[in-house]
Amino acid sequence: TTLDGDDDDDDDESDDAATRTRNKSNRARRRRDAVDAAAEDRGSGSKATELPNAAQTKADRKKREDVARMVAMGVPEKLLRRLESEKAAVASFNERKQTEQARKTHKRMTIVAGTYARRKLLSPSGLDTRPMMGMVRGATFDMVMALIGSASNVQFPDPSSRWLDLFAGTGAIGLEAMSRGCVESHFVEMDPWVTNNVLEKNIKSLGLTRSDARVHTSSVEAFLASHKRSAKAAGGAFDFVSFCPPYYKVSYPELLLELDASPLLAEHTVLVVEYARSQKPEMKASIGRRLRRLRDRRYGRTFVAVYACDGREMPDEDDKWAAQPEEATRFGKVVRGGGKRDAVAS
Incomplete structure (x- = not known):
């Protein structure tokens, strides 16, 4: 029995040796294949x-x-x-x-009302710049006109009104304001290609001069910082300001607080803010020391809030609008807007 057990052990050792040899050969072959493939x-x-x-x-x-x-x-x-x-x-x-x-441009935008009504404006192709849609822009201006007491709902009652268009892009908002009677608009846009190939050309196509429509190729942050102490370099404070940034690329609370403290806003200034649904919690009833919200409207996926400084006599915010922004209407029809603008804005 002892001799048989020794034979079995020898057989097991032989099998293990054969297995090790075979595995070693396989590894060597795989290495050679890899080298040959390389x-x-x-x-x-x-x-x-x-x-x-x-x-x-x-x-x-x-x-x-x-x-x-x-x-x-x-x-x-x-x-x-x-x-x-x-x-x-x-x-x-x-x-x-x-x-x-x-980069290319196309003419798909128009001035809604006023002196330059139905005049076409250039707009960049693609999603880099997303201007406020015409119907939304028209409804927004109608709302502002009603708030400030415009008899015609088209022309500004004060012919000396000045507009500041922040994140101007195509300049559609500031040019709409000039079409409706603003004597002067300033446009702040940081993209040199947009200012040279879109904004400047839109201004020129309407026959406006550089003294009437002034373009500042700068970021809004830098523009506000350069006028932190005085608005004299910009010709004084503005009567109206539009704030329509790329929704998710700026800090709304921070910039709105800077605007509240800026000398660019007078005690009677009206501020128009465009924002996305997800940013609604940032649109407080009051901002800083001066700004209070008067209206908050929904245009499809686009939301527009109107603020005014304490010095302007305007109606207070309606509780119904404050609690739930209603669908805005124009000419008796619900205004739909937005589209892809939740992702990218003007």
Whole structure:
């Protein structure tokens, strides 16, 4: 029995050795296959991906050689760095120019009422700039006109009224205000392409001068900061201000508090704020020391709140509107607006 047991142990050890040898052989074969596959990739498909790396290495080497040669010739390294920086800036400018040339415009917007009624305005294609829709804009101005006591509901009662259009985009709101009798509008837009190819052209198409329609190519934050102490550089405080930012790219509470404290708002200024449904909790009944909410209307997916400073005599907010914004109407029909504007705004 003892001899039979020893034979069994020998057989088990032989099986284990064979298994280990077989596993080792399999691992070696897998390694060889992987190496062969990598070599094949390098020889065929991967050449296209390796060539840019080789070209980049060659370009870097040539650049270093050029720098060393220029230094040997006595050119200061500081000057070489400045030249390299300027070269990079030119390349960046050219790339940006190509991107801008790919952006296009179309004429799908019109002035709703007033002197320039039905005049067409340029608007950028795509979702980068989303202007307030015509029906929403018309209903908003009708609401403001009713609040300030306009007899015609089209023309501003005070012909010396001035409008500040923040996040102007196409300038549709400020131009609508001028069509309805505002003597002057200021437009604040930070995108140079939009100001040059859309806003400036819209102003020119209506025959307005730079003294009547002033464009500030700046962010709203920078514009408010530059007029933090005085509104003299902007010609004084404004009678009306529109605040229609890209919904989710700015802090509504922070900017509205800055507006409340800004000298750009007089004691009688009316502020129009466009916002999305999710931002309704940020639209308080009062903001800061001066602004109080008068109206809060819904236009489809777009919401518009109207605030006024304490110095203007206007009716208080209706509790029904404060509790639940009602569907706005114009010409007896419910105004629908919004569309994709919950994602991107003007």
